[in-house]
Amino acid sequence: MPVPTPHLRVDLDRLRHNVRRAADHAAAARVALRPHVKTHKSIEIARLQLVSGARGITVATVGEAEAFARLGCTDVFIAYPVWVDDDRAARLRDLAEIARVAVGVDSAQGAANTGRRLGGTGIEVLVEIDSGHHRTGVAPELAGVVAQAARRAGLPVRGVFTFPGHGYAPGAVAEVAAAEAHSLRVARRSVEATGLPVRVVSGGSTPTLAASLSGPRAYGDDDDTAEVELRPGVYVFGDAQQWELGTCSPDDIALTARATVVSVAGGRVVLDTGSKVLGADRASYASGFGRLMHRPDARILSLSEHHAVVDAGPGRAPRLGEQLDVVPNHACAAVNLADELWVEEAGGLRPWPVTARGLNS
């Protein structure tokens, strides 16, 4: 039975290639990978990453951590300044029974709160610093203050981490990767100045991945006391954002939305892949609301919930009822909208469940 459009498809060869390539580069650079599974939310893909040598997984929420830990991912870093209330404390205590767990903290108050509720459980913390993205994270030079607060609250401090999200801008990667490395070095020194060791220095994103791997120990000082860890997410699939940033080629992209042309009535080509399938993400640098895989000059001019209005570009006009493959702007957003990913394999399509779909709390 065919799968009706719109639906998400995974090119398994490309996915495996993307996972393997990053793993090989990380191994060559003596850097640990702890991929962010919020991108795919899928146990099948997490297993591919772990088999290829990933140190563990990164998640954004306690719900994601629970889902993956129950399926055997036993080393989970919640890279988020989780506010630990009574409910989350109970869930995290249960989680620590079945996995090695670390969470983020980015303030002395947050560390004190986390420690009061989770001290003695073995759950470790990493101090989040702001390396220029200006979202969460303490200033790098204050990382030691937060680390000391965590230590006083009874929490083992694993190290420091950041997310260089400001690398999502054209031409920004080299500068952002350098700023990230500098910030992490400052943060590391700030923590070590308090007498606490830093065992892990963690950063990374898909745009900055190649830059971060280009030199050995890019984040750390030239010794072996701290492990450098990178947490890219989107690299497994690629997406239109990465394509347009130049951090992947269209030939690398492993995730598409299969669409049907549902209308040409007004001289416009309208596809059935709307924002409820692709997500509505549109970065300031994006050329539209996604791209067409086999029509690089096409642009998605507007998007509503169940419609994508397309300028198909030069060449034959798409016909009513024809199917096309759309590359979402942001893979993470598209995947979180789907209950399954359809994996192309000889003989048909196989569903992979989106294990942690919607587990965003």
Next chain:
Amino acid sequence: MPVPTPHLRVDLDRLRHNVRRAADHAAAARVALRPHVKTHKSIEIARLQLVSGARGITVATVGEAEAFARLGCTDVFIAYPVWVDDDRAARLRDLAEIARVAVGVDSAQGAANTGRRLGGTGIEVLVEIDSGHHRTGVAPELAGVVAQAARRAGLPVRGVFTFPGHGYAPGAVAEVAAAEAHSLRVARRSVEATGLPVRVVSGGSTPTLAASLSGPRAYGDDDDTAEVELRPGVYVFGDAQQWELGTCSPDDIALTARATVVSVAGGRVVLDTGSKVLGADRASYASGFGRLMHRPDARILSLSEHHAVVDAGPGRAPRLGEQLDVVPNHACAAVNLADELWVEEAGGLRPWPVTARGLNS
């Protein structure tokens, strides 16, 4: 047990009030309501609408139609130019066994295809026209051509419909509602000129709802041969878009996302309601990525998957760990991300399943 943040909440009193008010106004105007359930995707809310007098429901996809029909909604209009392939033909035939079904068509070719696969099933069609939104829909004066093609293909033609989506712009409502009414009159005459009767003239949206109800029979000619039908969706909840367009007041808004302040580390207030909970919709007129219910001067400056960076406006600064209620920009997008809506009632929260979550094909 408390429900962890972020999660969606429904204010049941406001929801009931919104449903009742629209039903009363429609009854007074002698107009039928066929609410678009893509907004809430929830059987509990569809039942409230039907009990209050709605003629039936509108859906966007065959998947939504299946879900609601199986739960007893027996009059379903798929207001979309569905491309009927073999798979969808089989599903629609099954659907027609348990519900009265109509689908959209917007071209002679589409009508011929639909008729070839669904002729004789009792499934009716409405001709979609473009009343100025420039998405799907044939030009109003060509509606008769499409209707004739449908009739020739063995499909009963119920009437004409449109979606005045260009009403989603500041100050546009009066002009758009008038253009919509004019386009529907042109389309109706175009169909009737071919000798086919028009039994239903269907339009409407939440922004244009009040304007469309302001005069009796606003869409039709001054006779009783055609029923006027409106298909608003968002009116049940309201959202930040409607608030900012002036088509609802904040006191009407029945859907919010409960958020926790997870970071103030950088002097920024960061909430845990990101795009995976709110959706990433941001219309050109929007002041940000959502609003705060009880802080009308606050703005959501940026949104990532699990973070909303907020300018909290004047007054006391929100504290770390504090909970706030966020009004999503677009209710339909937020609901489709959630597996349940939490309904506030005396004694706690009750989950309503999002029946048709993700059923977007």
